[in-house]
Amino acid sequence: MNWFTSFEKELETAFSDAEKILSGMPEAFRGQAAAYLDRFHALKRGVSQNYICYLLPFWLQEAAGTKTEDSRRLTVAMIFVMMYYHLIDEVMDDPEAADKRKLPLANLIQLEFLHIYGSYFPAASPFWGYFRKYAAEWAEAVAFEHESDFFQEDPVRVAHKAAPVKLSVAGALLLTGRKTRIPALEAAVDTVLVTLQMLDDWEDWEKDLREGSYNCLISDVQRELQIPRDRRPTPEEIREALYVRDILLTYAERTDQHTAALASAAPGLVHLREFHEHLRLNLKQGALDLRQQRNLLISGGLEYWLSKNKSLT
Template identity: 55%
Template sequence: MKWLTPYEQELSLAFAEAESILRDLPEPFRKPALDYLDKFHALKDNRSKNYICYLVPFWLQPLAGIDTEISRRFAVANIFGMMYYHLIDACMDEPDKLMPGQLPLAELIHLEFVKLYSSCFSGNPLFWSYYKKYVNQWAEAVSSETGSDFYHENPVRMGHKAAQVKLAIAGIMSIADREAEIPRLEQAVDTVLVTLQLLDDWQDWEKDLAEGSYNSLVSIVQTDLQIPGERRPEPEEIRQAITIHGTLNHLSEHARRNHEELVAIRDLAPDLYEFHDFLRSNLEEGAREIEAKVSLLQGGGLGYWLSKNI
């Protein structure tokens, strides 16, 4: 994966630096912070991989012409930002499962996030106006999610749940004196974040349905089956929609349209474009695999058994 492999060494250094910073937290928070960081390590197996959070600073480095050290600083900042928002989201989604010290830990990590950006932009009001903009986008998205249908009404709001990722764009383009490129790159990252959310919604629909969280795949099934808004689809209705009616094709088609839009920034940010192609291909492959299994079942049970056992 050329959007990842060239940056693995720098990612390793970024996570090592993040670990070093967290080791200086007060004793009660040190081990929980380090354990939480380990859950998201980009280069370890069986971890949650939020690649776009860590890699945007490196993907934009050739365009901006900045030092690798600056890109790494923003990558470390984005690691802390990702950790902070995950902790806050967990507090909002599952308040009854709040761990002791979770909110103070979140604030300590957020402080490190702000300190790293402040070291570059303490006297830059334009940069902090972007920071305010992205926090506002996040706040509006997470607070209105349960009462809105983002997929059908305004899909970009799905991506705004990770709007803070774009802070690296504002930072790097400001340092490079290329602020004029910020709107195009913002829109491109929003587009990638939407596709990333579509992929997550496919993988997490059962969990989201059980917890009452918004999920685009669930929303599509609810609309297609004309289920009244006062109830959500049953799990079996969603499984049938995926396996019989090809509902996953809605998501893969949306990702395909998003990829066509990103052609405009292919030369500007080629790694971002290739990362989106990776997401798009995963969705399309998933839809094709389901269609192939359905075809085997329709062709007879023996053919399906042979395909699974030989």
């Protein structure tokens, strides 16, 4: 995991910087802000690991020619961007929640990333055009994912739920006068974000089915089983598709195309490509594990039990 270990010290500094900035918030929000930051700390176990959010400025450093200090500040900004959008998502998902401080906290955090970006990019900078573009992509993705089947019709829109991550692309390349490279690297990041969402959706399909959330794997099952759009697959239908039809394997194989697209769009972004390979292999391993479980069950219950209890044999 060179894509992670090579930047651990820089990440530690970035999170420390973010913590110091949040400590300057109004006292009524400091504790909540610090606790929320702690939930996403990249170097702590058992927390959400939004690696691409934190690491992309460092992965871009060689291609963009940015200084380490600038990459670190862009990372701090992205930490705040990530916190802001997560808070907004939580409010949207549960508007009746008892905690009414989330939206005010989100606005205070927004001031912090706007301050960082504003220190680099004046009002007339093209950066703010990209800022509006990514915000619009996010807004359309979260507002209309239930009205369209993004994964089947236009897969890049699956990535747009995390479109603000691309602020690091625009920021790094505009800082060094390499604006012409932005479209190719935007496309590369979108490609990785689609694969990341596919992996998340495999891990979360039961939760998403229960909560009625859009899910790429569920979409694939719906298409494979030719289930009408007016209803979703049942848990039993999804398990049949997974264990009998090997749908997870064909689902995972779609990421092979993403690998080829990355090699074409971003041959120099070694760490981004390594991260994508990490995601791709995790998804494929999940598919192979399911196939192995099925084959063991077919060959006999005793053999399956022994495979699950190797330490006893």
